[in-house]
Amino acid sequence: MKIATYNVNGINARLPVLLQWLEQAKPAVVCLQELKAPQEKFPLEAIREAGYEAIWHGQKSWNGVAILTPHIPAEETRRGLAGDPDDSQSRYIEARVNGILIRCLYLPNGNPAPGPKFDYKLRWFERLKTHAAQLIKQNIPAVLAGDFNVIPTELDVYKPERWLEDALFRPETRQAYQQLLAQGWTDSLRKFHPQQPIYTFWDYFRNAYGRNAGLRIDHLLVSPALAGRLSEAAVDHQVRGWEKSSDHAPTWIRLADG
DNA sequence: ATGTCAGGCGCTGCCTGA
Numbered sequence: 001m002k003i004a005t006y007n008v009n010g011i012n013a014r015l016p017v018l019l020q021w022l023e024q025a026k027p028a029v030v031c032l033q034e035l036k037a038p039q040e041k042f043p044l045e046a047i048r049e050a051g052y053e054a055i056w057h058g059q060k061s062w063n064g065v066a067i068l069t070p071h072i073p074a075e076e077t078r079r080g081l082a083g084d085p086d087d088s089q090s091r092y093i094e095a096r097v098n099g100i101l102i103r104c105l106y107l108p109n110g111n112p113a114p115g116p117k118f119d120y121k122l123r124w125f126e127r128l129k130t131h132a133a134q135l136i137k138q139n140i141p142a143v144l145a146g147d148f149n150v151i152p153t154e155l156d157v158y159k160p161e162r163w164l165e166d167a168l169f170r171p172e173t174r175q176a177y178q179q180l181l182a183q184g185w186t187d188s189l190r191k192f193h194p195q196q197p198i199y200t201f202w203d204y205f206r207n208a209y210g211r212n213a214g215l216r217i218d219h220l221l222v223s224p225a226l227a228g229r230l231s232e233a234a235v236d237h238q239v240r241g242w243e244k245s246s247d248h249a250p251t252w253i254r255l256a257d258g
Numbered sequence: 259a260t261g262t263c264a265g266g267c268g269c270t271g272c273c274t275g276a
Contacts, residue, residue, distance in 0.1 A: 205261035
């Protein structure tokens with residue numbers, strides 16, 4: 001069972017790339033972020049023609065998350081991250097698929113830091129940790145998948161010294177991520193590739209993809225109840241080189257049958 | 259500091275967010 005996460009950076013602008021990748025990769029679950037589309041502008045018909053169903057939480061201009069599954073829509077269990085009823089940004093959707101809880105998230109970018117946006121990022125992170133800890137406690141098979149906007153370590157960025165002040169790499173951000181992992185979550189990509197740089201994002205400036213000047217900020221964390229089933233983890237980095245691509249590449253794991 | 263995208267507004271080019 002292949003579970004993927006992909007920040008599309010505008011689902012309508014990326015539709016041809018998304019459909020092409022779906023056809024090739026054939027994932028069983030896809031968590032999408034940055035739809036950049038209001039609820040009614042989600043391209044459901046095109047997704048259906050590609051053999052997928054969707055649940056999604058749109059928003060005008062920014063954010064927006066979705067979960068795609070073949071043939072049958074995922075059984076939605078929540079939309080909107082718990083812990084702040086006043087948070088109106090569409091950054092979280094959750095569903096149960098084949099007995100696994102899938103949490104699709106788009107953590108705030110947080111720049112410029114310090115500042116109110118960084119404060120919002122750290123508060124959002126705290127809510128996520130609280131929510132995640134409950135799953136660990138109950139030993140629920142779960143995956144946290146999405147654009148975390150976190151560069152976990154120096155291995156995950158082409159030039160760490162340039163990112164020290166950035167909200168994606170500041171000590172508070174990295175510490176929050178480490179605290180999340182310390183609950184018992186497995187960082188799937190690192191489990192299979194412990195030593196080498198792996199990137200999931202290359203910005204549009206200065207030929208970043210051509211120079212492989214990337215960041216690893218899209219993550220798939222699996223709960224202890226699932227860790228034994230992890231069989232593979234990878235980035236479909238070639239998709240970043242396609243025409244009209246997102247600045248992120250699809251990232252995925254494979255789970256053995258439970 | 260730079261650079262490049264998307265969407266929104268509203269009609270052309272500029273703004274914000276990333």
